[in-house]
Amino acid sequence: MSGAPLSRAEMAQRVAADIPVGAFVNLGIGIPTSVSNYLTAEQEVTLHTENGMLGMGPEAHGDEVDPDLINAGKIAVTELPGCSYFHHADSFAMMRGGHLDIAVLGAFQVSAAGDLANWHTGAPDAIPAVGGAMDLAVGAKQVFVMMELTTKSGAAKIVEQLTYPATGLACVSRIYTEQAIFDITPAGVVVTDVFGEATVDSLRELTGLPLLDQTA
Amino acid sequence: MSGAPLSRAEMAQRVAADIPVGAFVNLGIGIPTSVSNYLTAEQEVTLHTENGMLGMGPEAHGDEVDPDLINAGKIAVTELPGCSYFHHADSFAMMRGGHLDIAVLGAFQVSAAGDLANWHTGAPDAIPAVGGAMDLAVGAKQVFVMMELTTKSGAAKIVEQLTYPATGLACVSRIYTEQAIFDITPAGVVVTDVFGEATVDSLRELTGLPLLDQTA
Amino acid sequence: MPSKISDSVLSAVSVIPDRATVMIGGFGLAGQPQALIDGLIEHGATDLTIVNNNAGNGDVGLALLIKLGRVKKIICSFPRQVDSHHFDEAYRAGKIELEVVPQGNLAERIRAAGAGIGGFFSPTGYGTLLAEGKETRTIEGKNYVLESPIHADFALIKAHKADPLGNLIYRKTARNFGPVMATAATQTIVQVSEIVEVGDLDPEHIITPGIFVNKIVQVTA
């Protein structure tokens, strides 16, 4: 409503605050990983890493580092009490079977219908590499996206139709950006919060979308 | 070649002798179970039970009986060193993925093409019940059948076409009976051994099949 | 987070409504959640669809549930047993619907539900009565039948030990259907012999992670 646009840390804080108590969550590589810094013990959130673990703890340092214990970003991590290990097929079955409550992912673009693009720039010489992105997109009960609202050249990344190759269709539920938070609903894209100088009207102009206003 | 028809024990003994060293084997409920009595330690055969165990030991007696440790026939059994447990989907994946060398099964009928009938009498009032029979039929690298060659009324149980409902098609490799041993081959049904008064000719007459003679 | 530990069997199973689809673990008596089935009988839910390897034995448990007329349909691999007289009677009287599924297809269909698989081509049952009416396909020269996932509203299973997060370990061949059923139901209710502290189960040894478990009841033998 007022103040400055959200910093990345503030975005992560907002996402963390919206994760319900007891949720099972997968935090994507990159910015989404920072959400873990703001989860409280009272939230009792269990983190999943798709390379085969539930109950992942914070990043490992010094003597804690064990090359056999890494996250999906290949960073050394730690165990929390009550964690468990499983193989890759079981891990992705857990994801695709709809058992995770929330996946938090970065994005190049999200469409008004909730289509997600985050795996391929579409550049003709780019080497395609998808990892677990497509599985995360379709597997979790809710997909939260964290991204800057605009590209470096100022174009909106929430769009009517994707221009980047899709990762998954109609899979995103909510988008956290520095200027606003958006919900993807059957009625359309809803603005729930604005930050800094953004208004629902300025966002409509930027995105070209008939955004619904549910800012308080 | 000579002597009496094989007893059930002798049939089991023959089957046991034909199991190669180091094989992974599933012995079906009923007569096939008795094959385990004739496997030698030198054969190093590992028994699979489809309710989730490799390395099953002999039947349990007295204090050994543990209600959590049973075979597919729901008989209490024991562990052998090096055994392992797994869940039902993994157990049948092991079976259907072609990892077991041999399944030994009973049968109502086997066709000249190796079709197996062992799950359903086809009687109109019979309650259908299949258990793991169809999985075993298609899963093991080789299926050995142990059965009496004829029904109580004297009809051959090796037939041109099944008259009982099929368990699996073209799945049987070898048939052990009290009168003879048969191999199912692309060239046809081959008699490899005869017992008692049986001759290849008497078996041809009984079955009505153009049996090939490879008795020594 | 509300505790997953229930202090009574009846309160654990009383969430099961009429017309629910309920998976029940166990192969023979091994892994059978006897106390949960007794609780389900006492609770009184009816018109149930039951998924189990068998269709009840003797006069107790699932057999009693069938005798009491609470089971509308059963999906199983082997209903016919020497002491399945309650099922036999209900079936012959047309009072219960039966879907017979080869045991491996049953396990794999349950796993598929838990794993988000829409269907799979199985070699089992091809060319048999149990594949009648099902789509078939020849892939690389081998014949397959298209099988669909089996989802449930509830799974009632038995494990050896649980921690309060719902992490489970099993015992010997009592493991059987438990781990896959736990993944395929909207709610999984587990009867365990012992509840241990969080951290007491080695993370390498946990067979069912707590994400798949909703309620735990300790039942001492």
Add this chain to the structure above:
Amino acid sequence: MPSKISDSVLSAVSVIPDRATVMIGGFGLAGQPQALIDGLIEHGATDLTIVNNNAGNGDVGLALLIKLGRVKKIICSFPRQVDSHHFDEAYRAGKIELEVVPQGNLAERIRAAGAGIGGFFSPTGYGTLLAEGKETRTIEGKNYVLESPIHADFALIKAHKADPLGNLIYRKTARNFGPVMATAATQTIVQVSEIVEVGDLDPEHIITPGIFVNKIVQVTA
């Protein structure tokens, strides 16, 4: 029964012929069978199809195998990395064929091969470039892509401990692709840190039963 224990890496991998399909376990360095890959390089087999999550890092291991021109095709989920320069170069020069598979489809397709499944309908990738040309189907209102099993001639994996029967346990997230790859290959060759006696591994804790393992080589760090 001939022993499954090989006394050298080179003798273990020397059975791999040219043109073989070889699965290599590991996610990042965790679970990567470094010694077996080095042995494969020394052995010299070429025209290989490699199945791995990645396409090599830096100048060693799989990256070196690619640099040496031994890899005809790679099936993986994530070839592009900051240090995948040997792959990048070979790919841009048209010297290596690439099949990019979403990571979960990769794991499930490998499992399907080991489990005798002819194909399965996966929700992952529907409506994307990676599903182009693949059969799709709407099941209960949800969209799926038909995915096929990935079989291999050999799997090279790393485990923590083995017994002489080939029973395996893994360590932490180094488990990753090992257990499914072991089931999907005609021959599975395992690099382990320790070989223990038969009976030393608790039957409840064994992750890969010995039926899936053909050769074991102890490689101490």
